[in-house]
Amino acid sequence: MLFIDTSSRNRRNGFLPATTKLVLLSAIALVSCFRVLAQPGYTPTAANLEARREFQDARFGMFIHWGVYSVLGNGEWVMELRPITVHDYERLPPLFNPMKFDAAKWVALAKSAGMKYITITSKHHDGFAIFETRQSGWNVVARTPYGKDVIRQLAEQCHQQGIKLFFYYSQLDWHNTDYFPRGRTGHSTGRPESGNWNAYLDYMNAQLRELLTNYGEVAGIWFDGMWDKPDGDWQLGRTYSLIHQLQPQALIGSNHHKAPFPGEDFQMFEKDLPGQHTTGFNPDQSVSDLPLETAETMNTSWGFNITDDQFKSTTELIRYLVRAAGDNANFLLNVGPMPNGEIQPEFVERLHEVGAWTRQYGESIYGTRGGPIPPGSWGVTTQLGDTVYVHVLDWNDGTLALPKLSRAVRGARLLRDGSAVPYTVNDYGLLLKLADRPAGLVDEVVVVTLAE
Numbered sequence: 001m002l003f004i005d006t007s008s009r010n011r012r013n014g015f016l017p018a019t020t021k022l023v024l025l026s027a028i029a030l031v032s033c034f035r036v037l038a039q040p041g042y043t044p045t046a047a048n049l050e051a052r053r054e055f056q057d058a059r060f061g062m063f064i065h066w067g068v069y070s071v072l073g074n075g076e077w078v079m080e081l082r083p084i085t086v087h088d089y090e091r092l093p094p095l096f097n098p099m100k101f102d103a104a105k106w107v108a109l110a111k112s113a114g115m116k117y118i119t120i121t122s123k124h125h126d127g128f129a130i131f132e133t134r135q136s137g138w139n140v141v142a143r144t145p146y147g148k149d150v151i152r153q154l155a156e157q158c159h160q161q162g163i164k165l166f167f168y169y170s171q172l173d174w175h176n177t178d179y180f181p182r183g184r185t186g187h188s189t190g191r192p193e194s195g196n197w198n199a200y201l202d203y204m205n206a207q208l209r210e211l212l213t214n215y216g217e218v219a220g221i222w223f224d225g226m227w228d229k230p231d232g233d234w235q236l237g238r239t240y241s242l243i244h245q246l247q248p249q250a251l252i253g254s255n256h257h258k259a260p261f262p263g264e265d266f267q268m269f270e271k272d273l274p275g276q277h278t279t280g281f282n283p284d285q286s287v288s289d290l291p292l293e294t295a296e297t298m299n300t301s302w303g304f305n306i307t308d309d310q311f312k313s314t315t316e317l318i319r320y321l322v323r324a325a326g327d328n329a330n331f332l333l334n335v336g337p338m339p340n341g342e343i344q345p346e347f348v349e350r351l352h353e354v355g356a357w358t359r360q361y362g363e364s365i366y367g368t369r370g371g372p373i374p375p376g377s378w379g380v381t382t383q384l385g386d387t388v389y390v391h392v393l394d395w396n397d398g399t400l401a402l403p404k405l406s407r408a409v410r411g412a413r414l415l416r417d418g419s420a421v422p423y424t425v426n427d428y429g430l431l432l433k434l435a436d437r438p439a440g441l442v443d444e445v446v447v448v449t450l451a452e
C-alpha cells in the first residue's frame with residue numbers, strides 16, 4: 001500500500017519530504033505504466049487479423065473532417081483558436097443545413113480516386129456528434145435544421161457501394177462539462193471549473209457503443225485527442241475491450257503520437273511518413289509491427305477552410321501514396337467538405353486525377369507490402385508475391401543502381417507499356433537501364449519478376 005503525505009501544510013508550502021516525493025514518483029510511474037497497458041493480454045481474433053490484412057491491402061483511404069465548424073470556413077480548430085465559448089459555439093448548429101450533402105456522391109468520389117475505405121469524424125474536438133446519439137442533444141439530428149443522421153447515410157452508402165467505413169472519434173471534448181480536469185486545450189470555452197471525469201468516460205463509451213451498434217459493420221475506430229491529457233486516466237482497457245467485444249474485427253488505432261498500446265490494431269502517423277519527424281507531431285513515435293497508416297491534408301487544413309489555397313499538386317499526392325506504400329503504410333487523404341455538403345472542386349479535380357493514376361498503376365500499390373529495397377530519394381519499392389515494383393520517382397539518369405535482391409531476377413518491364421527494361425545483376429546489386437521518361441511522368445514503375 002502506498003502512502004502519500006498530502007497534508008494541507010505541505011501542499012500549501014509546496015513542500016514534500018524526499019521519501020514522499022520518491023513514493024509519489026513511483027506511484028505516478030506505476031499508474032502511467034498501468035494506463036499504457038491499455039488492454040493487457042489482448043489477443044486479436046481471427047476476424048481482426050483478417051481485417052488487418054485487408055486494411056493493409058487497401059492502401060488508400062479517404063479522411064473526412066466534417067462538422068458544424070465548416071459553417072465558419074476556418075478549420076475544425078476554430079472554437080479553440082478564435083476562441084469561441086460554448087455559449088457562442090452553440091449558435092452554429094442552427095446554421096448547419098447541408099442541403100447538397102449526398103452520401104452516395106461522396107462514396108462514389110472516394111471509389112473513383114481508388115480509395116478503398118473512408119474514415120469520417122463522427123465527433124471532433126468540439127464534441128458535436130454528426131450522428132444521432134441518445135447521450136446528449138449535442139448532435140446533428142437534435143440541433144440542426146438539417147435534422148438527419150449524416151453517419152447513417154454514409155454508412156448505408158458505404159455498405160451499398162462496398163467500401164469500408166472507419167469512425168474517427170475525438171476523446172478530447174471542448175463542449176462536455178465533464179471533460180474535467182481539462183488538458184492542454186479548451187480553456188476558453190466558459191465551462192465551469194468542475195466536472196466528473198468518470199461520467200465523461202461513461203458518456204464516451206456509450207457513444208462508442210452506439211456507433212458500433214447502430215451502423216452495421218464498422219471497419220474501425222480512429223481515436224484522436226488523447227494527447228490533450230497524456231497522463232489522464234483514460235481507462236483505455238474498458239474502452240478498447242468494449243469495442244473489441246462489440247465488433248471483434250473492428251480495428252482500433254489512436255493518434256496519441258506514441259508507440260501503440262496493447263489493444264490497438266494499427267498505428268497511425270500524422271503528416272509524416274512512418275519514422276519521419278518533420279512536423280513535430282510524432283517526435284518520439286517508433287514504428288511498430290502493426291499495420292501502418294499516414295494521414296495528410298490536400299491543402300493545409302483538415303476541416304473546410306475558405307482561404308486555404310495551398311493545394312498539393314496531383315503529382316505530390318500520388319507520390320505521397322507511393323512513398324507511403326513503399327514504407328508499408330496506407331495513405332489516408334483528407335477532404336473537408338463545405339457546409340452545404342459538397343466537396344470543393346479543387347479536391348474533386350485532384351481526386352479524379354489520382355483516380356486516373358490508380359486505375360493504370362494500381363497493381364503496384366493495392367495488396368502490396370513495403371518492398372525489399374529501403375526507400376531512397378530516388379523512390380521506393382513495393383512487393384506482391386514474386387513481383388517487386390520499383391517506383392522511380394526522382395531519377396533522371398539512364399541507369400539506376402539498386403542493392404542486390406535476395407532472390408534471382410527473372411525479368412523486368414515497364415508497367416506503363418510493358419516494354420522490357422534491360423538489367424544486370426552482379427555482386428554489387430541490380431542495375432536497371434531506364435529509357436528517357438516522358439515529360440510529366442509521376443512515377444516510372446518497373447515490374448521486376450523474381451525467380452522461384
Ligand code: FHN
Pocket residue numbers: 076077224225255270281295302
Ligand atoms: O487536432 C486534430 C486535428 O484537428 C485533426 O483531426 C488531425 C488529424 O490527424 N488530428 C489532430 C491533431 O493531432
